[in-house]
Amino acid sequence: MVGLCCYRGDQEEGTYNLTCKRMCHIGIFLGVGVAFLLIASTQMSTALVQLSEMGDDQVTLNTVGAGSFIGQRVTELNSSPSATQDPNALPRSYFAFRGIPYAQATTRWKPPTPVEVRKAPRIATQFKPPCPQLKWDGDRRRVIGSQDCLYLSVFTPYVPSTVKRPTHGLSENTTSWTVENRNLLPVLVFIHGGEFLAGSVQLYGPDRFMKEDVVLVTVTYRLGLLGFLSNGEESLPGNYGLLDQIEALRWVQDNIYRFGGNPVSVCVFGNVEYLLLSNGAKGLFHSAIISPSSTSSVFSPQLKTNKNHSNRKDDAKKLFRMVAQEVGCGMSDEDQTLECLRLVETDSLIRVQHRLSKFFSYPRHPGGMSPGVDGSWSAFPVISDEPQNLLEQGKFMSSVPLMVGLSAFEGFNPFLEFYVKLGPDREAKLEDKDFLMDRLESTIKTILGLDPVYSLEFHRIFLSIWDFYFGQLIGPKWPPVDNVLWKLFRLFGDLTVNSGQRRLTQLLAANSKSPVFSYIFNASSDQFNTYLEKRLKSSAHYTNSSISNPERGMHSTEIPPWKELFYLFEPLDQPEIAATSGNPSTEVQLSSNPSKRNLTSEEESLSDFLVKLWVSFAKYKSPKQIMGNSRVREKWVRAHDGNLNYFILGVKSHPLKGDYRKAETGFWLSILPQIQGLSEQISELEPFPLLLWIFVGLTAVLVFISLILMICICCGGGSRGGRRGKAKF
Template identity: 30%
Template sequence: MLKVLTLIVFTVAVVSSIPAGPTNDPLVVQTTGGLVRGERLSCGLLCNYSSFKGIPYGKAPVGELRFRAPLPHEGWEGIREANEHGLICPQNGILFGSNADDEDCLSLNVYSPNLNRRLPVMVWIYGGSFSSGSGNSFIYGPNFFVGEGVVLVTMNYRVGALGFLSTGDENAPGNYGMKDIILSLKWVQDNIANFGGDPNDVTIFGESAGGAATHYLILSPEAKGLFHKAISQSGSAINPWAYQPDPEAVAHQLAKDMGITFTDNADLIRQLREAKPSEMNHATPGMLDYPIPRGHSAIPFVPSLDPANVAPEERFLPEEPIVLMNKGEFARVPYVTGFNDGESLFNILEDFLDPNIWDYYNSQPEIMVPRTWNVSKGSDESISITNDISQFYFAGRQLSRDVRYQYTQYNTDLMFAFGIDQTANIHASIQDEPVYYYKFSFTGALNLVKQLLLLQNYPGAVHADDIPYLFQITSIPAPLLPNNPAIIMRRLMVRLWTNFAKTGNPTPPNDPIATVPWQPVDGDQQYYEIGTVVFSGRNPHGDRMQFWNEMKYKLH
């Protein structure tokens, strides 16, 4: 009897020592908005994690809150079930789903391998040209990250006109989508400890527009202190598509396309606040509506300068990105940045979608000159740069289907690589913290974008081909054997990224997976080749980046 009583006392003591949420349910967690209940999910053999989806972090940005910085969510009563994603923000598209008009979309998702630890936190910012996307696990499944012992957070933020329309004045200051991300990072600071994360060890990372957004957060004074490391994949604030220099003109064009007449910007914004989101999205130009050369100038609704003196609005971007960079006015944190070697391979298909593309280029070849360089058309400089580009990429030939691949190389460099190369150089030259620079060139079974676009006959990794090497994508592709080269590369990519989040070094000593040391940039453009062969080298796209730097140098 004594033994039985002792066993009962021991069992009660053990059970009572298991940490639990406020309701003695270990999957109920306290947040600043209220209680949430998650679920326990599997991430593989002997691997599971706690999942909390659709947690509101911002108040619905409707009515007078449209075209304003977000406000924290007002909270809820009782326990909120957190087993389903929140609504995506209004957008057009099929990849991420479609939400026409419901703007109550500011929510986030938390995936934690252990609610009772203080683990490094990684906050993912999705891409989608600042006009579409979501943080949902359909594409950004957390399995591989939580399996490496980090807490992963993803969020939804406003996109398109609702996220970035600006009149350049107090009526609509702009950058609401970026301010959403900042509010979500503040939520992380206030709440992530209750989910097993360390608020003092937060890494932000993103791809494409998400990579540019990550860079913008580094540059923004409003984001300082909210993160401690950063990774930009295939995106920089100084890529030509990522910064809008004339947002007021874009806002006025949207009004024209919607049939809105207005007396001033205050009247315009009043009317746009009464319009349905779907009406704005349908009137916003799509990729094929952009002027040729597509991607060489700003996407209509992307980050722009915040006007001064618009209190109480926070001023997200006080000066142009390149100005802030050259002044050294940015968060000096350990930074990874890089690009895929075939970013613009998708341009192979451009002439199928627009048969007039080659005639347009050949009739006015000076459009190959980067617009952001502000070189006058017809000037000696413009003609010289045009001839240099023609000789370097096309051997002086006119553009046609015969040089389609060279055309994609030109676009890769102009739209992505050159700006990212500059970003790595400038940050590394100013800050003491390490800057790690990479080129992703691996081609394998998980290069899903390349396969989807039927580009397997061309070398290199196309834009977004790196995503499946980091995230679990629901039901795609069919399971691969553990010794498949793509699975081996995925293990390496996830390990590099999580090593960086944990230590600030992607290849710390004695790592059994990331065995090739990755040297930070130190004056000679060190970079890391992530390909069939992994190595540390110098000057990715060496002669091509040298060509762009020499052209740029001629203008100064």
């Protein structure tokens, strides 16, 4: 009406109606204000509905630069007391803040940026979808997750109502500061595994850690092509997944004290070895516990990882071009190609990632699907040089105390793949020595990425491998299948994990300024045997698929019982939720509600001990404070280059007498350089495949022409001879 008045006034009077104009401005202002209030009230009512559903168990926490979060109080009503707890103790509660955004990646293949702070509090009571990945449902696979996935979750037994961050005297020498007359707690930050292709924090329930005085943080980060694709140039340097992890650690430094955590007592654990090599992570954590993994290890058998960057850059460019061709972005201009790739649907990229991963041998994934050395093409590299160079030169976080671990059952994944691919009549094939030798040689070549053209050279090396593992078994009669299977299991473990982890521990111990402690986790044999039997039965009908591939679910649906994580984390009481890639608002259930682990009293005691050990290492930067209790009375000696001094962590924990698989891992470390030589010969030939085929083609044409000429000469000679004979008659 006010606007109409202004219009009519102008028309009827023919002059500028100043009063009406002012009324118009006031009306517009009031209209905008009413609209804003309506929107705000709608959002507030939604928040109030969610709050009313949580009732008295909700808690609001304000951070400095990230806004406010509404979390939830969790009471462990169903937790059974462990062997070291008072059975009459009341259930302990803790606070859970799930799905806190620590950064955002608004553009695909860009470094993470700070989150926009909202005035209204964020609801942080549910996990957010994981980063895009492939999930297997039996024989069917589908893409789950969302690109909006840079979230972390915080679990804490204590939330201070008022807290002020100290502005002076803050250093790593400050072992504790007080808030409300209470010491801030040590912080454990968990980086999930999954071979950089899959994984979710939703698998890892915090209940066991929340029995102790510690703050637990779990982090998601970009995976696979979306997290690591590079073209070997500054325009696409890669390693975005590692940048995500570093940004999450910055968030912890800025905000964790408001959750009761001590920012100068942060311990990272899980898939964390690359963080030790990155300058960007310096000062963001103060101790680390490295769990073993085949592809995440900086020393997995990736034979083209030599001491220069040429192969790294070539591999990055090669994969970039392959991805572009697969999705229809194969343009001559790389900038246009990159912009085209940014528009490709997430679902298509993840499926291309799965197809291309088959061209690269297990367990190595090329830089572009996992962390790569970007020092030769990035102005701000995440990993500036080859891992071995950095470790040998002490160019890593050498002042950070470390625990470096191995499992007594490493090798399960490649062993299972080998066993399943034997197909029907597996036992009969395992009893056939010649068949087994041929199949094993082919499998090891695939693992190491060797070209078949060098089969003769590698065969000589393989015979030494065969003799080392099976020479003692060979007698007048081939040994029982069980013995053969166990040797195969050990062989794959030594090749894919044990030897690389040993070399990593040696270099860390030799060049670190802080103590390094090494351990062997010896899981319950009953748990392992049960799991092995279940996996063999469930995989019996797979004959041509990669069971070891994490996308089939080894890392995305359950935690193997030979890993420490099986005893450190409790399955969540709520279903895992993930958004489908096509519709991020659609939720799908990843798995049914898991039950509590069925552990024996001894295994419960082991679980309790491991949790206390991890917390103690975060707080004191040494495992010694937990030594000397009723479970462990012997001293845990730090590792040295000459003697790694492994400590057995198991139902019975004690120092290892001798050295763990020293002969076997030493054997692989001695022959891998020979195989490296074969791989480098392949690399030297790789730039010339076109010339090679041209040469072969020309040779074939010349041979064909020569044959035609010879036939013509022979036929011509015969004809002339015939004519001469006829003339004589």
